[in-house]
């Protein structure tokens with residue numbers, strides 16, 4: 194039996210099985226199996242060595258944003274509007290056949306926007322170029338799910354399912370679970386919170402399903418069995434996602450207003466240039482980039498050329514952003530701004546100090 198058939202069988206069995214306390218651990222086992230088979234789907238086989246590989250596009254700039262959507266929702270039109278790259282757009286489906294990178298500049302950051310071929314339902318199972326597209330999505334710092342506002346928003350759910358299947362978790366944080374395998378000693382299971390969505394027996398059943406007999410597990414969040422499986426598999430990607438509804442020139446104002454209020458959603462019209470500035474702001478915000486200004490002793494901060502970094506960056510990252518050898522000769526730094534304990538005055542800090550957006554930093558070397 195092929196993997197696809199096995200998956201189908203399990204899904205059918207799950208659909209047949211009533212959800213209740215008595216079947217909970219059996220369902221957990223089925224889910225574990227299902228995840229394992231789906232995993233296999235993504236692994237390259239000898240027949241199709243290319244499966245699971247993405248398009249070969251160099252990452253560039255400070256962050257990467259991938260445009261995912263059904264055909265002809267306007268992905269290429271958006272790329273051409275927002276960057277200096279032109280990507281062919283047309284009224285027929287599958288105009289774009291490969292990944293086309295463009296660069297947007299904003300607040301001194303260079304953000305790579307990646308136009309991709311349209312995908313269809315079943316993409317993750319290898320239909321069309323879907324698998325390549327979804328693997329590129331995994332490399333993004335932000336995924337834009339682009340939708341046609343004049344069409345049914347059921348599309349949104351279908352795309353979420355495709356990404357979920359390849360292990361991309363949208364707008365979710367990594368479950369707060371410590372999991373360590375060990376050579377012997379059995380299973381040690383600890384929880385710091387009350388588990389209401391699964392019980393300990395389910396946890397043990399799932400571990401057995403993965404043939405894990407020796408490990409330490411510390412669960413610090415009230416997670417579901419799916420989230421627990423994610424932890425075991427360990428290769429899930431937690432990526433922020435912005436839903437962009439295009440072509441609002443084709444719907445009523447009332448409808449626009451209703452759609453605009455949905456979570457993580459921006460409504461636009463590429464054709465009429467509506468709301469594109471706001472879209473850039475939201476992209477920036479969701480990327481959580483941080484810009485830091487540097488200042489030489491006795492001089493004003495350099496506001497022209499900030500250093501752009503990921504949220505969670507440290508003074509050490511700032512050093513690397515300035516010069517390769519700077520961290521090695523580092524003595525101390527002075528920071529002004531949100532991360533300074535003594536704001537508006539400077540704080541003297543070391544390499545591990547976390548910087549915040551719009552901090553001003555002076556580095557002192559040996």
Ligand SMILES: Nc1nc2c(ncn2[C@@H]2O[C@H](COP(=O)(O)OP(=O)(O)OP(=O)(O)O)[C@@H](O)[C@H]2O)c(=O)[nH]1
Pocket residue numbers: 262263264265266267268269270271281282283284285286287288289290309310311312439440441442443461462463464465
């Ligand atoms: N009415 C309207 N049409 C738009 C808008 N944006 C794009 N279009 C049209 O939609 C069609 C598809 O646009 P594309 O940019 O090729 O869409 P795509 O998502 O890149 O399509 P594929 O590459 O085939 O997946 C073109 O005819 C565009 O002119 C918009 O805001 N409003």
Ligand SMILES: [K+]
Pocket residue numbers: 264265266282283284285286287288289
């Ligand atoms: K098109």
Ligand SMILES: [Mg+2]
Pocket residue numbers: 268269270281282288289308309310311
């Ligand atoms: Mg296109």
